[in-house]
Amino acid sequence: MIFGRRRRRERDLDEEIQAHLNLAEADGHSPESARRDFGNITLIQEQVREIRGWNWTESVLQDARYAIRTLSRTTGFTITAILVLTLGIGANTAMFALISTMLLRPLTAPDPDHIVVFSNAKADENDATSPAAFNVWRQRKDLLENVAAWQSDGVVNLTGGETAEQVQEMRASADYFRLFGMPFALGRAFSEDEDRPFSGPFVVLSNTFWKTRLGGDPHIQGKTIVLKGVPHRIVGVLAAAYRPLILPAPDVYVPFRIDPNSDDRGGSMMVAGRLKPDVTFETARAKLKAVGEDFRREHPGALDPDESFGMKRLRDELYGDVAPSLILFQCIVGLVLLIACANIANLLLIRGSTRQREMSIRTTIGAARSRIVRQLLTESLMLSCAGSVAGLIVGVAAMRALVNSNPFILQWLSQFGAVAVDWRVVAFTIAIAAATGVLFGILPALQISRPGRSRDQGRIRSLLTIGEMALAVALLIGSGLLIRSLAALHNVRPGFDPHNVVVLHMSLAEPRFEHTKSLAELSRESARRAGAVPGVSAVAMTACLPMRCTIDLPVIIAGRPLAGASHGDVYWTAISPGYFDVLRIPLLRGRAFAERDDGAAARVVVINQAMARKYWPNGNPIGERVTLGKGLGPQYEEPPREIVGVVGDIRSEGLDETPKPSVYIPVAQLSENFAVKLVQAGPLTWVVRALDPKSVVAPIENALRAAGGGLPVGHVHLMDEFVAGSISAYAFAALLLTIFGAAALLLAAIGIYGVMAYSVQLRTKEIGIRLALGAEAGVVRNRIVAEAMRLALAGAVIGILAAAGLSRFLADELYGVKPLDLASFAAAPVLLGCVALFAAWIPARRASRINPMDAIRHE
Amino acid sequence: MPKRIDLLQGTLDMLILRTLQWGAQHGYGIGQAIRAQSADVLQVETGSLYPALHRLEKHGWVTSEWKQTESNQRAKYYRLTAAGRKQLAAEHARWEQLVEAIAGVMKPARKESES
Numbered sequence: 021m022i023f024g025r026r027r028r029r030e031r032d033l034d035e036e037i038q039a040h041l042n043l044a045e046a047d048g049h050s051p052e053s054a055r056r057d058f059g060n061i062t063l064i065q066e067q068v069r070e071i072r073g074w075n076w077t078e079s080v081l082q083d084a085r086y087a088i089r090t091l092s093r094t095t096g097f098t099i100t101a102i103l104v105l106t107l108g109i110g111a112n113t114a115m116f117a118l119i120s121t122m123l124l125r126p127l128t129a130p131d132p133d134h135i136v137v138f139s140n141a142k143a144d145e146n147d148a149t150s151p152a153a154f155n156v157w158r159q160r161k162d163l164l165e166n167v168a169a170w171q172s173d174g175v176v177n178l179t180g181g182e183t184a185e186q187v188q189e190m191r192a193s194a195d196y197f198r199l200f201g202m203p204f205a206l207g208r209a210f211s212e213d214e215d216r217p218f219s220g221p222f223v224v225l226s227n228t229f230w231k232t233r234l235g236g237d238p239h240i241q242g243k244t245i246v247l248k249g250v251p252h253r254i255v256g257v258l259a260a261a262y263r264p265l266i267l268p269a270p271d272v273y274v275p276f277r278i279d280p281n282s283d284d285r286g287g288s289m290m291v292a293g294r295l296k297p298d299v300t301f302e303t304a305r306a307k308l309k310a311v312g313e314d315f316r317r318e319h320p321g322a323l324d325p326d327e328s329f330g331m332k333r334l335r336d337e338l339y340g341d342v343a344p345s346l347i348l349f350q351c352i353v354g355l356v357l358l359i360a361c362a363n364i365a366n367l368l369l370i371r372g373s374t375r376q377r378e379m380s381i382r383t384t385i386g387a388a389r390s391r392i393v394r395q396l397l398t399e400s401l402m403l404s405c406a407g408s409v410a411g412l413i414v415g416v417a418a419m420r421a422l423v424n425s426n427p428f429i430l431q432w433l434s435q436f437g438a439v440a441v442d443w444r445v446v447a448f449t450i451a452i453a454a455a456t457g458v459l460f461g462i463l464p465a466l467q468i469s470r471p472g473r474s475r476d477q478g479r480i481r482s483l484l485t486i487g488e489m490a491l492a493v494a495l496l497i498g499s500g501l502l503i504r505s506l507a508a509l510h511n512v513r514p515g516f517d518p519h520n521v522v523v524l525h526m527s528l529a530e531p532r533f534e535h536t537k538s539l540a541e542l543s544r545e546s547a548r549r550a551g552a553v554p555g556v557s558a559v560a561m562t563a564c565l566p567m568r569c570t571i572d573l574p575v576i577i578a579g580r581p582l583a584g585a586s587h588g589d590v591y592w593t594a595i596s597p598g599y600f601d602v603l604r605i606p607l608l609r610g611r612a613f614a615e616r617d618d619g620a621a622a623r624v625v626v627i628n629q630a631m632a633r634k635y636w637p638n639g640n641p642i643g644e645r646v647t648l649g650k651g652l653g654p655q656y657e658e659p660p661r662e663i664v665g666v667v668g669d670i671r672s673e674g675l676d677e678t679p680k681p682s683v684y685i686p687v688a689q690l691s692e693n694f695a696v697k698l699v700q701a702g703p704l705t706w707v708v709r710a711l712d713p714k715s716v717v718a719p720i721e722n723a724l725r726a727a728g729g730g731l732p733v734g735h736v737h738l739m740d741e742f743v744a745g746s747i748s749a750y751a752f753a754a755l756l757l758t759i760f761g762a763a764a765l766l767l768a769a770i771g772i773y774g775v776m777a778y779s780v781q782l783r784t785k786e787i788g789i790r791l792a793l794g795a796e797a798g799v800v801r802n803r804i805v806a807e808a809m810r811l812a813l814a815g816a817v818i819g820i821l822a823a824a825g826l827s828r829f830l831a832d833e834l835y836g837v838k839p840l841d842l843a844s845f846a847a848a849p850v851l852l853g854c855v856a857l858f859a860a861w862i863p864a865r866r867a868s869r870i871n872p873m874d875a876i877r878h879e
Numbered sequence: 880m881p882k883r884i885d886l887l888q889g890t891l892d893m894l895i896l897r898t899l900q901w902g903a904q905h906g907y908g909i910g911q912a913i914r915a916q917s918a919d920v921l922q923v924e925t926g927s928l929y930p931a932l933h934r935l936e937k938h939g940w941v942t943s944e945w946k947q948t949e950s951n952q953r954a955k956y957y958r959l960t961a962a963g964r965k966q967l968a969a970e971h972a973r974w975e976q977l978v979e980a981i982a983g984v985m986k987p988a989r990k991e992s993e994s
Contacts, residue, residue, distance in 0.1 A: 032955075033929075035953075035955075036906065036929070036954075036955045037929070039905065039906075039907075039952065039953055039954045039955060040905075040906055040907045040925065040954075042952055043905065043907040043908075043948070043952060043954060044907060046950055046952065047907075047911075057925070058925050059924060059925050059926045060926060063926060064925065064926055064929050064930060067926075067929075067930040068929060068930055068933045070930075071930055071933045071934045071937055
């Protein structure tokens, strides 16, 4: 339509001009003079078009067509520019896709901004809390509704079928399903009655579990499945569309059944609720803090001095830890794009200088400068659009691959499934295409449209190159810091030997194992059977595996004055004899556990070196007595134990965490109450040292299954994996920054090569004359290299200064490396210098080989 | 040959409208008319004339149609519209105001130089 009308109008104008010429001829002018008098037909056409609503879509389309024509004439330039932009924009889009997925997408819960999570407001600790705290929250109906508690039980045993298997279980209070708006395919959530203590066993199934394990039986409601040796009545099945927000994703949910009068102050459950519509986050937080102070007074010792009743938004609870890193990386990747922009601005300037003639002609036939600038900007925008489309595709694919290669990051994303291309990512890409197109295009466009200023252009090109170098050096220093952190972490000794250790899990959550005696028996029997497998050198069981779990309990040292409720918290685990052999944790003093340390023998404990140093800096802890768990409630209390040994420290929380005071007790000496809690809280862990761990997994599984009377064995891993997993966030950061740094380096190399190659080309004649007059080829070459290196040096200095100012923002991502690490600050400029040298060498050598005669004839 | 004077910005529109007051005319005719009426002093460049005509048409002050000339040639004739008439009156008034104002400024200067 638009085009039809436009064409008609164009024809009309042509005819009108022709008519004018005819009339002039009829008036007695010769055709030539008529034509001459008429003047610049093209200009008139342009102006009339401009007046005639030549509306902007038409002119943009015309500009675009022209841009495509000119760009396709210089394919080398166009491809380089699009590749550079794909790299720069792709990296940004990829990073933003991750941010959009994790930080901007609505969570899969109704009105998630009003869901708040209980937080104990202690730095560096998770927000696990106790039944007592849950009851306090539950009572504040003036502030919160749908207060829910949940806790993963890990795997439990599903029996009653042909073979027993492990399924993921979560304990959830009745309101959990309502709080997170979980839709049901069949049935309903637990009622309040079903969630009371001593109510019968009920279960809600995940859709996947219902479909895969129960064949999607539509009449499943009211039937039972046997979990933990007890038949559970099925009350509901979740809808297929529901993606669990809280991980690990459960197969089955069982009611939490927390006693509304419970005073239990130990526990590792999570609590959340929904703010009442008229209550603001700040009000609720202030009031709950006051409630926490009351709680502290009523239950001395239940809260550490630095602990209180805090509150977090749901998104902060889920992603608060990673948000600052993600945003930091987005800023860093923005630098890569800046380098790309400087690079293309440079290429455009060089290309512009070969278009002087075109510009002169266009100006002469009357093109306004603004019109030329618009045309040149259209070319830039065409480039950035092409780069953005390619960047979006390549970037998102690359980010998916990166995320999939890192289980740690993948786990954060499971709620959403994958790194997504949503409307935010598309909008971001469009915005970035427009911004970069203008950013790298405007300066060259202004320069090129004003012919005859080549000296200025040379200066601008040098400045752009210096800027590129500076950004690249700063980025490389950043990647250097992260790589050095990762290397430092790889050199950290965890305090145990994770190689050749298989980790297996068995859930003992069944009435028959809720006694210390049966636990001890199982541990003995499994060690005997698995130990008999050829190639196995040691077998042990533990309640809590390093890198995977920590349990902390208050400790009281006998015979010491007590200021507060305890002498501090220590990490606790129960182990079977042989544990220190499997993990090769060195015994420093006294003895390890033996079979004789059973329920009938004297109560004993082994401590680690950190604990010995903290509590007996000068003395000998052997023979001293400690009481563990006092003050947490009756389930945890037990008589004092005697310290019989001191073992080396291990990093139980991850390679980046320093060892904390820890105690080990024999499984056979667990208090009965604690044994019940332990088997209910999750599967127990077996560790087996073998020469060739992978080959013995099957026989060990059989041995353990036999020892447990047919209990399923699952979640089999190598200890190495867990150790690597504890630093996977660092690995991911280092990988990302290495990719960004490599991209920056490549871009900087392209930049300096382009500038030097062009400078040589411009000076072909001059160089030719010099050579003809007897200048040595080597001298010519070195002069050009020196010129390039001056730019690189200036860039490096600025880059180092910038990095020195900015590297402290990386401090949280670093381990064992100072933000002003000398090695990183020295290596980055050297690396860049080498790349710049190489990039400048090629044009410099070409210059030194110029044939004087050809050069003088050149243009 | 009399000295040619460049047209003041904006006065071309007024002149065109004025020329069309006597009836529809094509571009070439308008140029010739202005030249003749000004005794060859005002020479309208085609480079200004046609853009001006199209501008006036876009504003709705003139309309155009293709017609035969007396010498039986096809030409595009422009005709003043009612809005064009109003515009001409307004521009004419402003022009007179301007001339008066300029004259007012210039007069005392001449007197001084005479004395």
